[in-house]
Amino acid sequence: MRSDVCLLLEGTYPYVAGGVSTWVKQLLDAMPQLRFSILFIGANAHQPREAKYEIPPHVVELREVFVHDYPTPGKRCCHPLRLSKEEWQIIEETQMAMAQGEAFPIDKIAPIVRRWKTPEEVLAILDQSRESWEIRVKQYEALGNQGLSFLHYFWTHRFIHIPPLQLLRADLPYARIYHAACTGYAGMLGALAHALTGAPFLLTEHGIYTRERRIEIFHSEWIHESDTEGFLDLSRTQSYFKRWWTNLFLSLSRVAYQAADRIFCLFEKNRQLQIRDGAPASRTAIIPNGIDTERFVKIPLRERSRSEPFQIGFVGRVCAIKDVKTLLRALAILKARSIAFHAHILGPLDEEKDYVEECRALTGALELEKFVTYHGRVNVLSFLPRLDVIVLTSISEGMPFVILEGNCAGLPVVTTDVGACREMVEGRLPEDRKLGPSGIVTPVASPAATAAALEKIARNPTLQLQMGRTGRQRVLNYYDIRDVMNQYLSEYERYLFAGRVSEIPPAPGEDAA
Amino acid sequence: MAGIGFRLQNILRQESYTGLIQAYVYAAVVSVGPWLLSILGLALIGAVAQFFVASEELKLFRLVVTYTYAGSLILTGAIQMGTTRYLADRVYLNDIKALAPCYHWVGAITILGGGLFAGIFYTFAGLDLRSSVAGVLLFQAVCLTWMGMLFLSAAKDYIAIVRAFALGYGLSLASTGMGALYEGLPGMLWGFAIGQIVLAILLSIRIQVEFPTDRFSDSDVLESWKRFPHLAICGFTYNLGIWADKIAFWAGPYGERVRGIFYCMPSYDLCVFLGYLTIVPAMCLFLIRIETAFYRRYSGLFGVIVRGADLPTIRHAKEEMIEALKLSVARLLKTQGGFSLALLIGAPSLVEYLGIPPSLVPLLRIAILSSFLQVLLLILFLIMLYLEQQREVTVLSVFFAFSNGVLTVLTFFLDPRFLGWGYLLSCLLTLLIALIVFDRGIRDLEYLTFTKQPLHT
Numbered sequence: 027m028r029s030d031v032c033l034l035l036e037g038t039y040p041y042v043a044g045g046v047s048t049w050v051k052q053l054l055d056a057m058p059q060l061r062f063s064i065l066f067i068g069a070n071a072h073q074p075r076e077a078k079y080e081i082p083p084h085v086v087e088l089r090e091v092f093v094h095d096y097p098t099p100g101k102r103c104c105h106p107l108r109l110s111k112e113e114w115q116i117i118e119e120t121q122m123a124m125a126q127g128e129a130f131p132i133d134k135i136a137p138i139v140r141r142w143k144t145p146e147e148v149l150a151i152l153d154q155s156r157e158s159w160e161i162r163v164k165q166y167e168a169l170g171n172q173g174l175s176f177l178h179y180f181w182t183h184r185f186i187h188i189p190p191l192q193l194l195r196a197d198l199p200y201a202r203i204y205h206a207a208c209t210g211y212a213g214m215l216g217a218l219a220h221a222l223t224g225a226p227f228l229l230t231e232h233g234i235y236t237r238e239r240r241i242e243i244f245h246s247e248w249i250h251e252s253d254t255e256g257f258l259d260l261s262r263t264q265s266y267f268k269r270w271w272t273n274l275f276l277s278l279s280r281v282a283y284q285a286a287d288r289i290f291c292l293f294e295k296n297r298q299l300q301i302r303d304g305a306p307a308s309r310t311a312i313i314p315n316g317i318d319t320e321r322f323v324k325i326p327l328r329e330r331s332r333s334e335p336f337q338i339g340f341v342g343r344v345c346a347i348k349d350v351k352t353l354l355r356a357l358a359i360l361k362a363r364s365i366a367f368h369a370h371i372l373g374p375l376d377e378e379k380d381y382v383e384e385c386r387a388l389t390g391a392l393e394l395e396k397f398v399t400y401h402g403r404v405n406v407l408s409f410l411p412r413l414d415v416i417v418l419t420s421i422s423e424g425m426p427f428v429i430l431e432g433n434c435a436g437l438p439v440v441t442t443d444v445g446a447c448r449e450m451v452e453g454r455l456p457e458d459r460k461l462g463p464s465g466i467v468t469p470v471a472s473p474a475a476t477a478a479a480l481e482k483i484a485r486n487p488t489l490q491l492q493m494g495r496t497g498r499q500r501v502l503n504y505y506d507i508r509d510v511m512n513q514y515l516s517e518y519e520r521y522l523f524a525g526r527v528s529e530i531p532p533a534p535g536e537d538a539a
Numbered sequence: 540m541a542g543i544g545f546r547l548q549n550i551l552r553q554e555s556y557t558g559l560i561q562a563y564v565y566a567a568v569v570s571v572g573p574w575l576l577s578i579l580g581l582a583l584i585g586a587v588a589q590f591f592v593a594s595e596e597l598k599l600f601r602l603v604v605t606y607t608y609a610g611s612l613i614l615t616g617a618i619q620m621g622t623t624r625y626l627a628d629r630v631y632l633n634d635i636k637a638l639a640p641c642y643h644w645v646g647a648i649t650i651l652g653g654g655l656f657a658g659i660f661y662t663f664a665g666l667d668l669r670s671s672v673a674g675v676l677l678f679q680a681v682c683l684t685w686m687g688m689l690f691l692s693a694a695k696d697y698i699a700i701v702r703a704f705a706l707g708y709g710l711s712l713a714s715t716g717m718g719a720l721y722e723g724l725p726g727m728l729w730g731f732a733i734g735q736i737v738l739a740i741l742l743s744i745r746i747q748v749e750f751p752t753d754r755f756s757d758s759d760v761l762e763s764w765k766r767f768p769h770l771a772i773c774g775f776t777y778n779l780g781i782w783a784d785k786i787a788f789w790a791g792p793y794g795e796r797v798r799g800i801f802y803c804m805p806s807y808d809l810c811v812f813l814g815y816l817t818i819v820p821a822m823c824l825f826l827i828r829i830e831t832a833f834y835r836r837y838s839g840l841f842g843v844i845v846r847g848a849d850l851p852t853i854r855h856a857k858e859e860m861i862e863a864l865k866l867s868v869a870r871l872l873k874t875q876g877g878f879s880l881a882l883l884i885g886a887p888s889l890v891e892y893l894g895i896p897p898s899l900v901p902l903l904r905i906a907i908l909s910s911f912l913q914v915l916l917l918i919l920f921l922i923m924l925y926l927e928q929q930r931e932v933t934v935l936s937v938f939f940a941f942s943n944g945v946l947t948v949l950t951f952f953l954d955p956r957f958l959g960w961g962y963l964l965s966c967l968l969t970l971l972i973a974l975i976v977f978d979r980g981i982r983d984l985e986y987l988t989f990t991k992q993p994l995h996t
Contacts, residue, residue, distance in 0.1 A: 096994045096995045097995075098995075099993050099995055100766055149994060153990065153994065154990045154991075156986065159986045159989075159990060163850070166850055167850070171851075172849075173849045174849055175847030175848065175849065176844070176847075176848065176849055176850045176853055177844050177845060177847055177848075178847060180989050184994060188994070
């Protein structure tokens with residue numbers, strides 16, 4: 027059965043809550059007349075998955091594929107396919123492109139890989155064959171005499187190159203349009219669909235995938251960095267493996283950009299980043315996030331007296347990228363300056379449990395237990411009327427819904443200058459900017475600046491009211507979900523009725539649907 | 540947004556190779572130890588008992604014991620390597636609690652299986668009832684002893700093994716002697732069996748003491764047997780290969796019937812026995828060398844890999860290991876080679892000194908040469924097992940057993956001076972092929988080592 031739109035979702039809806047999942051839900055709710063299918067891309071099949079959203083009936087199919095799909099231990103492929111010299115060359119080219127952050131020839135590599143029938147066969151060819159060993163050694167030696175740990179090189183090579191190639195064998199749902207919600211593996215599968223069937227491929231980037239991966243890579247401890255035994259030169263190895271990982275994701279992005287018919291993002295800064303990373307400017311466009319303003323305009327604007335404690339709201343997942351620790355430090359400054367406040371941390375506590383523990387420990391260490399409450403996941407709408415300000419301290423953001431919701435509810439927003447936040451709070455288009463600011467923008471990781479901004483609003487209820495009004499007007503004008511979704515619908519209709527009908531060639535071992 | 544291609548958990552895996560190293564040290568001890576002991580033990584007992592017993596009875600006694608060793612080694616050979624592999628994994632994971640329960644389970648299987656096999660054998664063997672019963676018990680005890688040695692080797696508790704053997708064989712010696720005095724064959728067999736039973740019990744007790752545990756029996760080792768069927772074939776056929784020519788002679792036209800189905804071929808048996816004695820120096824030398832130079836370089840190589848060395852360093856470590864190996868082998872060839880050569884040349888004088896008929900000199904020479912090749916083959920197999928060539932060794936073992944049997948039988952149809960050439964040629968052929976396979980494996984060592992590490996999340 028062929029759907030109208032296949033959504034390619036990596037690590038989000040329906041199993042992970044967050045900004046992108048919310049966008050997916052809005053998209054689905056806005057277009058019940060279309061038939062959707064969903065391809066969920068997860069890390070591995072063993073991770074427990076619980077759907078956090080109720081999947082509507084016009085989603086006719088939910089399929090899952092996994093980046094790490096390895097055979098059960100002991101299972102071996104006795105007669106793997108033998109590849110020709112040209113085919114090995116294409117594999118080598120693909121791996122080199124990935125290692126260098128360049129686009130790889132997906133139209134040439136996909137047909138080769140799609141002939142391999144089982145995970146055992148994939149490994150037999152790509153991982154255990156003599157040819158693959160020789161390619162690996164050749165690439166290692168081409169790096170020159172850097173003294174890199176061969177063991178780590180070998181394992182990194184396995185985990186960088188095998189997942190994307192084996193994922194190219196995915197059995198894609200049959201659809202007329204493919205729409206990926208990020209680059210990365212989802213974008214790669216969109217490019218695959220386009221290469222195999224010629225179907226239109228749309229790409230929406232909420233945050234820039236490669237940027238976020240770069241931050242995670244920077245912080246990660248499990249990527250081999252240096253060796254304590256003195257075999258290697260610290261300064262050079264420090265970056266090699268991390269650069270390799272970053273290049274993989276850059277490579278996947280470029281492949282997606284090259285194949286996509288339309289490349290959407292949420293705000294101008296991101297559009298510039300996309301163009302820098304290889305997206306053809308003529309295919310890019312901005313469609314921001316939107317919210318159901320009707321629900322939020324009903325909330326009365328808060329007229330607070332100066333003596334009432336300042337109710338600060340943080341809405342979002344408690345995880346490293348949201349930098350809750352900077353917020354805690356800012357709150358400590360507020361407390362030291364005798365400002366009466368209470369901070370509400372509203373968002374899932376079950377995603378980065380280690381980080382949540384660290385935040386709780388920091389809360390204790392800063393003696394903020396009485397001033398901070400961790401509520402877990404709550405209904406934000408019902409909580410907003412109690413709050414005076416929304417604060418964000420994220421290191422990286424796309425276009426956070428919480429700013430739209432907060433502003434629409436009449437709350438000012440204190441936010442770090444990341445992603446779309448500045449243009450949301452100060453305006454993008456000229457008429458938008460004329461409305462004035464609906465909050466205060468601070469630098470990243472600066473507890474003092476965040477504290478100063480919060481203090482300014484806390485001490486000035488008139489400012490709070492004025493910024494709240496401005497925010498509401500801004501959101502009503504530019505960020506209403508109906509307007510946003512209409513833009514997507516017209517994009518879909520453009521391709522659905524353009525007469526491009528294609529057949530997906532049958533997956534190995536399967537008949538066409 | 541969660542980047543799922545990219546979890547901040549432990550995707551990178553580092554596996555240590557030292558577990559595998561230990562596995563094959565055990566194999567060395569277990570394959571060499573019993574062989575040596577069977578030869579020396581018998582020699583000693585024979586030397587003592589000849590004063591008390593008719594030569595007929597003594598001959599039969601020796602034969603029963605020989606058959607017992609042969610059968611027990613071949614049968615337990617099928618489960619030794621698989622068990623060793625399982626134990627090595629447990630020890631590497633520090634799961635000491637699993638060892639005793641595994642032994643109970645394996646021990647039960649061994650006793651039951653051994654009892655069944657020996658029961659069937661002795662039903663048709665043609666001995667008197669008392670001797671047959673002793674024979675069955677003896678077989679069970681010896682089988683259990685081989686397995687007990689395996690477990691204690693896993694914990695590197697060689698001293699306990701030696702102590703138990705000293706006690707057990709001492710008792711065997713004494714009680715066999717006493718049995719000889721009073722009852723002839725049944726007495727000797729019962730005496731010997733008692734000593735061996737005590738030995739098996741001593742080892743079992745030592746295992747209880749050495750490996751405290753929280754449960755009685757654990758059949759997890761079955762998984763290991765199922766996952767590595769080629770190890771069962773390897774152990775079984777290698778031991779079969781060692782005995783194939785002797786069995787062929789016993790069953791063949793030259794075999795002499797002593798009683799029931801106990802056949803022997805005195806001249807061949809004697810020469811082969813003496814031949815094996817001549818390679819004892821090589822066995823000891825190699826065992827000691829394995830634990831030092833080669834092993835050090837071998838674990839050095841894997842240590843270097845695990846600690847993150849670059850490829851040129853790894854290759855250099857491999858070269859060093861090969862150099863150490865070449866050095867050890869060269870020394871071995873010189874020492875044992877020289878020794879064997881001297882014996883080859885001095886065979887006539889040796890024969891005269893031992894009071895053996897001079898017509899046996901050619902056969903003795905062949906036996907000395909064959910033993911020399913055999914020990915080289917054993918050593919090569921052990922090294923190949925270290926270096927991840929288990930499947931190749933399995934195929935070669937099968938070839939060895941098959942060629943030994945077939946070539947020996949062929950020699951029956953030829954002139955009598957070709958006797959013993961079956962074993963000689965089989966060892967030579969297997970050795971040559973093994974060398975070629977080994978050479979290729981050494982060249983591919985890094986490739987094989989790295990790519991055999993499994994990928995799974």
